[in-house]
Amino acid sequence: MAGRAIAPGSSSPDPSARGTELAESALAGDRRALARLLTAVENRSPAAESALRLLHPLAGRAHLVGITGAPGSGKSTLVAALVAEVRRAGRTAAVVAVDPSWPISGGALLGDRVRMQAFAGDDGVFIRSMASRGHAGGLATTTTAAATVLDAAGFDLVLIETVGTGQSEVEVAAAADTTVVLEAPEMGDEIQAIKAGLLEVADVIAVNKGDRPGAQRTASQLRAMLAGVEVLVTTATTGEGVRELLAALDRRRAALPAIGGDGSRRARAAALVWALLGDRVRERLTGPEPGAETAAVLDAVAAHALDPYAAADRLMKALVTTGDDNPVGRP
Amino acid sequence: MAGRAIAPGSSSPDPSARGTELAESALAGDRRALARLLTAVENRSPAAESALRLLHPLAGRAHLVGITGAPGSGKSTLVAALVAEVRRAGRTAAVVAVDPSWPISGGALLGDRVRMQAFAGDDGVFIRSMASRGHAGGLATTTTAAATVLDAAGFDLVLIETVGTGQSEVEVAAAADTTVVLEAPEMGDEIQAIKAGLLEVADVIAVNKGDRPGAQRTASQLRAMLAGVEVLVTTATTGEGVRELLAALDRRRAALPAIGGDGSRRARAAALVWALLGDRVRERLTGPEPGAETAAVLDAVAAHALDPYAAADRLMKALVTTGDDNPVGRP
Numbered sequence: 280m281a282g283r284a285i286a287p288g289s290s291s292p293d294p295s296a297r298g299t300e301l302a303e304s305a306l307a308g309d310r311r312a313l314a315r316l317l318t319a320v321e322n323r324s325p326a327a328e329s330a331l332r333l334l335h336p337l338a339g340r341a342h343l344v345g346i347t348g349a350p351g352s353g354k355s356t357l358v359a360a361l362v363a364e365v366r367r368a369g370r371t372a373a374v375v376a377v378d379p380s381w382p383i384s385g386g387a388l389l390g391d392r393v394r395m396q397a398f399a400g401d402d403g404v405f406i407r408s409m410a411s412r413g414h415a416g417g418l419a420t421t422t423t424a425a426a427t428v429l430d431a432a433g434f435d436l437v438l439i440e441t442v443g444t445g446q447s448e449v450e451v452a453a454a455a456d457t458t459v460v461l462e463a464p465e466m467g468d469e470i471q472a473i474k475a476g477l478l479e480v481a482d483v484i485a486v487n488k489g490d491r492p493g494a495q496r497t498a499s500q501l502r503a504m505l506a507g508v509e510v511l512v513t514t515a516t517t518g519e520g521v522r523e524l525l526a527a528l529d530r531r532r533a534a535l536p537a538i539g540g541d542g543s544r545r546a547r548a549a550a551l552v553w554a555l556l557g558d559r560v561r562e563r564l565t566g567p568e569p570g571a572e573t574a575a576v577l578d579a580v581a582a583h584a585l586d587p588y589a590a591a592d593r594l595m596k597a598l599v600t601t602g603d604d605n606p607v608g609r610p
Numbered sequence: 611m612a613g614r615a616i617a618p619g620s621s622s623p624d625p626s627a628r629g630t631e632l633a634e635s636a637l638a639g640d641r642r643a644l645a646r647l648l649t650a651v652e653n654r655s656p657a658a659e660s661a662l663r664l665l666h667p668l669a670g671r672a673h674l675v676g677i678t679g680a681p682g683s684g685k686s687t688l689v690a691a692l693v694a695e696v697r698r699a700g701r702t703a704a705v706v707a708v709d710p711s712w713p714i715s716g717g718a719l720l721g722d723r724v725r726m727q728a729f730a731g732d733d734g735v736f737i738r739s740m741a742s743r744g745h746a747g748g749l750a751t752t753t754t755a756a757a758t759v760l761d762a763a764g765f766d767l768v769l770i771e772t773v774g775t776g777q778s779e780v781e782v783a784a785a786a787d788t789t790v791v792l793e794a795p796e797m798g799d800e801i802q803a804i805k806a807g808l809l810e811v812a813d814v815i816a817v818n819k820g821d822r823p824g825a826q827r828t829a830s831q832l833r834a835m836l837a838g839v840e841v842l843v844t845t846a847t848t849g850e851g852v853r854e855l856l857a858a859l860d861r862r863r864a865a866l867p868a869i870g871g872d873g874s875r876r877a878r879a880a881a882l883v884w885a886l887l888g889d890r891v892r893e894r895l896t897g898p899e900p901g902a903e904t905a906a907v908l909d910a911v912a913a914h915a916l917d918p919y920a921a922a923d924r925l926m927k928a929l930v931t932t933g934d935d936n937p938v939g940r941p
Contacts, residue, residue: 333917335918339913547912549908551911551918552921553892577876577880577883580882581878583667583669585667588886589663590883591883591890595890
């Protein structure tokens with residue numbers, strides 16, 4: 280992989296070659312190339328495909344940890360404390376902060392990210408925010424692709440932090456090996472609703488703001504409710520309990536079956552492949568040859584002249600009878 | 611369609627026949643059948659397909675109105691006031707309340723739905739809550755299918771109310787002809803972030819709680835910010851401005867191009883067909899013949915032995931070379 284010579288600063292106009300270059304530079308430790316590659320992944324630009332083709336076989340070593348929880352539970356402070364703990368242990372961490380409610384990309388999203396400036400200049404930490412850009416349903420595959428890049432780039436832990444609550448958060452959690460859900464002590468009835476959705480995806484629960492009254496009781500209640508989920512008490516602002524949280528994550532990592540053997544990685548791989556296959560199918564059906572027929576079928580559905588199931592059957596038939604299985608010239 | 615005799619209370623064990631029966635009963639005004647049909651749609655049960663095949667050609671007359679907004683903006687009160695206004699005008703309305711953050715279905719979700727009890731026994735109003743059941747990305751297609759059922763059943767307005775905020779809400783808005791975004795007056799900076807995501811999808815903005823100070827100023831600010839979007843002030847608790855809101859919706863409906871002619875209905879039809887085609891593709895590739903090869907390909911990706919793009923290419927090849935284009939015995 281690294282045998283190919285790369286002219287420093289070269290910028291190929293061919294997206295495929297450009298993606299390969301960015302991937303090779305990122306593997307060699309070039310953080311700017313890594314950042315550009317993540318932008319390509321986020322934008323689903325053509326360069327991302329060649330890069331991911333190269334990087335996917337190198338990934339699979341990192342522990343992908345999703346961190347989620349209600350607003351006000353102290354998520355960003357806990358993420359910063361956890362990263363500091365990872366560094367203290369001589370390991371490296373990347374953070375992907377995903378905000379599904381925000382259609383715009385960029386680092387400015389992170390709001391109170393000031394704490395993270397403690398890691399400025401530390402090559403063992405990489406922080407990146409990603410927005411959803413309206414790609415509903417595509418958030419999980421974009422996050423999975425970003426995690427693959429950071430995994431291949433050699434980070435020991437990839438923390439996927441989600442902002443806000445809702446379905447998208449559950450979707451993002453599906454991209455992680457292990458999901459940590461933060462709770463604040465005694466946040467009352469409103470939190471019950473969030474719990475119902477989020478606790479389903481929790482592997483580890485951190486009751487944060489552990490210095491507040493009620494933290495231990497909240498933890499006990501959660502332990503009673505949820506068998507098999509590790510419940511810890513943390514105080515992110517002081518670092519209390521954060522070492523124990525990292526230890527819990529490491530235990531969980533060790534317990535994951537060998538790479539490829541556990542259901543969650545299998546499900547994630549399958550979801551990604553099905554999404555890419557969906558792209559291929561649309562690409563083929565809207566291509567030069569069957570494109571006009573496809574448009575006519577979709578127009579008929581919009582006009583309520585054809586039902587959508589009959590339309591899907593018709594497109595399926597067009598798909599399998601295009602003969603040449605490679606109309607778009609893929610290798 | 612209605613020419614077929616249906617034994618009252620009959621319940622065919624064949625899902626396809628059952629779906630047709632439910633659809634015919636719903637068309638005949640049977641509200642219990644309508645409710646069951648929506649459950650089938652929500653559960654994506656086989657009965658839903660035959661029902662939608664029958665109902666899709668009959669739909670396209672209703673105005674599908676998405677209603678969204680920040681928590682605390684008074685959404686459910688406004689929806690109740692709008693339904694009352696629709697009834698006063700001698701028209702009918704169905705309400706689909708979608709809660710993307712909640713993985714469980716059922717009417718109990720609706721919380722403060724007490725106001726809606728005013729419509730109990732009124733056949734011109736139908737209210738239904740739907741949960742996402744973790745079908746990320748599928749929320750829009752499920753909502754579209756539910757709206758098709760209610761549209762075919764003859765409701766003049768189908769109000770699609772979303773709960774909470776986030777990407778899912780934008781996704782649900784895509785299922786509507788017209789999207790109303792509620793704002794509360796002067797809710798401060800936090801709301802700015804919600805606006806950024808939601809105002810993009812707004813066709814009409816209602817500044818609700820219009821009796822509070824700042825309502826008119828908020829409306830003026832929004833008018834200045836957003837050209838082409840109608841901004842109204844409503845007070846849902848008193849009904850003030852609700853007649854004007856309905857008039858604005860009717861103007862918007864009249865301005866929509868002829869059925870099938872406008873981009874949003876075309877996009878919605880296309881999204882639904884692509885989703886169904888995706889189901890067909892997965893069904894075929896995991897079926898008896900290519901199922902073992904498909905499983906091996908997905909395992910290889912999970913084990914990082916094969917990259918996901920190569921996997922998608924391989925599955926595409928398997929798909930188009932299965933020969934028989936109808937292995938699952940569809941008519």
